[in-house]
Amino acid sequence: MNRVIAIFTKESFLVPVAAIILGLLTGAVAMLAGGFNPIQAYASLVEKVFGSSYNFGETIRQITPLIFTGLSVAFAFRTGLFNIGAEGQFIIGMIASTAVGISFDLPAYIHAPLAVIAGALAGGLWGAIAGWLKAARGVNEVITTIMLNWIALYFANYVVKAFYLQEGQQRSEMIKDSASISFAWLSQMFDSARLHWGTLLAILAAVFFYILLWKTKSGFELRAVGLNPHASEYAGMNVNRNVVNAMFVGGMFAGIGGACEILGVFHYQSIMAAQPGYGFDGIAVALIGGNTPLGVILGAILFGMLTFGAAGMKFGAGVPVELIRVVISSVIFFVAAHGIVKFFIKPLLQKKEGGN
Known part of the structure; x- marks a missing residue:
């Protein structure tokens, strides 16, 4: 006690x-x-989140991508880097999973995991670009990740328009059913809320975050390089490689988040006029969570509840x-x-x- x-x-x-x-x-x-009236406003917010099983399920859906982008930002922070590019990595994960989800016709037990892996690798490689530029050229990762966010947005729109555009629509074709990660049974329990397996993947990603950083030799090197790159280099660690690896892993988290949004929620890729915003919200989630896996989950829950419950404040309290x-x-x-x-x-x- x-x-x-x-x-x-x-x-x-x-x-x-x-x-x-x-x-x-x-x-x-x-x-x-x-x-x-703040009491009425906060009561309306709580009512919006917990007032029905559908709303509660949609709140969980809102929380899920925030966990992924929060982990992406927090992982970089823990290794001494500033990943402001989770937004771009999230978008690249979306378009990569869309491409795999549309282009292939495979059994579900192969197709869905392949689409998620494609999103993870694409997001990781997108993050690794900024890591390589910092390691090889000394370019500040804050600048490169912000620029890569916009490149990702326009690149994703180009890919949709050039290869996967649904005729007469401002979006791609629908992904194949075999690539979907929607959790139909659980969704029915929550009145058809758009729940999917990505929520479980987000929890597993947080566990992976903890094990990798605090229970492995590679994680020790990543944290050591973040704390003091000069001392780490003197100790024989490859600083540049660890910088690239850190950004790659951080990008993978965001990429999986983007893949899950396509495969579990929308099932198509829209032509975006603006960035979705999950990556920037992930910065706030990581900050609230103290850059720890458990803290990120709790921060995402708070952030997701406040964001989804905002509509309740508007209609319930004006x-x-x-x-x-x-x-x-x-x-x-x-x-x-x-x-x-x-x-x-x-x-x-x-x-x-x-x-x-």
Whole structure:
């Protein structure tokens, strides 16, 4: 029992929890300033998420891609890199899985895994481009990943228009049924919510993240290079190779997320006028989750619930959807501003130290 209490009074746990509470309070103040009832708004948000089995299932669907992109960003951060390109890697995963899903006619037990693997490899290779440019040419990965986001968007649109366009539609042909990863049985339980096997893959990806970084020699090298590349090189580690590997693995996470959106949710690739936004949201998820696998999952749950529940705030309490972004931004701000949060929880920490 004392061990459990100790965990819940640790600073690493209290800081994000306090940041979330402060963010929600800041959002409440913003609603009051706009003449809205924050209690009714938050109640409507909860009602939207948990009010029906369909909405709850759709919330899970909303959370799933955020786990993938959050893991993508967090993995790079853990290895000393800034992967701002999860968005592009996500899109490349989408188009690669679309191509495999449409072009081949295979048994389902081969076709669906092949399409997911194609998305993973494509996203990984897209991330590895930025890693190679940093390792070989010293180009800052923040710049290259942002540029690659836009290249991915226009490249994906080109591929759809040139090879897979559905006549008379601004989208590709439908993928073959054998490539679908929709979870029909579970979907029926949730009133036909668009649930798919990608949610399980996201949990497995988080487990893989943990094992790779903290339980393997390769993970130790990746973390060491991130902490101090010069010392790592002196110790005999190949710094450049580890930089490329880190971006490749991070890109794979985002690529799988993109593949799952196509294979499990939409079953076709749209011609996009703008980026989907999951990659940029993944940056916030990674930050809220402290760049840890479990933290990313919890951050994605929070972010997904706030995002999906925003419609409930609008219809249930008349609050503009944009105000939910104020809440999310406030949470991110307080997570980033550790000093401010620690000021608020300092009495609790001092009380704990005094008790010891």
